[in-house]
Amino acid sequence: MQYDKIAIEAAMKTKKMGHPLYFYLETDTTNDRIRELALEGAPEGTLAVAELQTAARGRRGRAWQAPAESGVWMSLLLRPSIPPTQATVLTLLAGIALTEAIEDLTGLEPVIKWPNDILLNGKKLVGILTEMDCDMETIHSVTVGMGINVNTKRFPEELQEIATSLYLESGKEFNRAELVGQAMARFEALYEEFLEKGGTFVPFKERYRTKCLNIGKEVKVIGGETYLATALDITLEGELIVKRRDNGAEEVVFSGEVSIRGEEK
Numbered sequence: 001m002q003y004d005k006i007a008i009e010a011a012m013k014t015k016k017m018g019h020p021l022y023f024y025l026e027t028d029t030t031n032d033r034i035r036e037l038a039l040e041g042a043p044e045g046t047l048a049v050a051e052l053q054t055a056a057r058g059r060r061g062r063a064w065q066a067p068a069e070s071g072v073w074m075s076l077l078l079r080p081s082i083p084p085t086q087a088t089v090l091t092l093l094a095g096i097a098l099t100e101a102i103e104d105l106t107g108l109e110p111v112i113k114w115p116n117d118i119l120l121n122g123k124k125l126v127g128i129l130t131e132m133d134c135d136m137e138t139i140h141s142v143t144v145g146m147g148i149n150v151n152t153k154r155f156p157e158e159l160q161e162i163a164t165s166l167y168l169e170s171g172k173e174f175n176r177a178e179l180v181g182q183a184m185a186r187f188e189a190l191y192e193e194f195l196e197k198g199g200t201f202v203p204f205k206e207r208y209r210t211k212c213l214n215i216g217k218e219v220k221v222i223g224g225e226t227y228l229a230t231a232l233d234i235t236l237e238g239e240l241i242v243k244r245r246d247n248g249a250e251e252v253v254f255s256g257e258v259s260i261r262g263e264e265k
Contacts, residue, residue, distance in 0.1 A: 012184060017191070038143070050073045071150045071176070072147070074180060078090065081195075086237075090191075094146060097183055101179060101185075102126075114240050124163050125149055128144065129145040208234060216231065218260070223253070
């Protein structure tokens with residue numbers, strides 16, 4: 001199935017997201033390409049897609065496997081007129097958009113692991129990495145990087161227990177260009193509503209919560225302090241509410257990493 005700029009543009013049914021489109025046969029990371037384009041004045045909606053990423057990364061600087069002819073590796077440029085404190089919601093909106101786009105295309109039902117992973121049958125299918133250029137009061141640009149394991153047939157041995165692909169879960173290959181188009185359409189609708197409602201997560205909370213794997217699970221919160229807890233709910237701002245195991249106190253997790261107990265491979 002063709003996967004290049006022509007095929008992706010043909011699959012794009014959006015007004016803004018994915019326009020203009022930059023396609024790279026090989027690059028270090030699409031996030032870096034978008035950040036460069038942002039500094040050059042590229043408009044909101046600019047999308048960078050790569051066939052191969054040579055230096056892909058996830059949260060906390062971890063490496064991400066991004067080989068050729070297997071996945072969707074893309075980054076989107078946003079310029080929202082919202083306070084920087086509200087930008088974390090964009091990661092959650094991307095999670096909703098990608099899970100729904102995958103459902104549309106494949107019939108599979110992935111779930112979100114707060115805040116930036118999407119899992120299928122307990123293994124990582126999608127990673128989201130959001131990076132922001134801002135000052136104290138103003139966002140200059142937000143880069144939303146998305147990596148989807150689509151037609152990967154086999155992972156390196158060290159990843160086989162923790163990573164999966166749409167192919168491995170279904171036995172079918174999928175059209176990557178169509179998935180890009182579906183993802184941009186889903187995200188555009190969410191983003192437009194998000195801005196229309198003043199940058200609040202409130203309209204999306206229940207939609208996110210129904211897909212959030214963390215709720216009701218035992219988790220390990222890893223940040224300035226590491227502790228065990230039970231994930232209770234999502235706040236109206238998109239943060240995770242947990243109940244600590246050590247003292248029973250309820251806390252709101254704003255950032256850091258949350259791993260689900262029993263899946264810490």
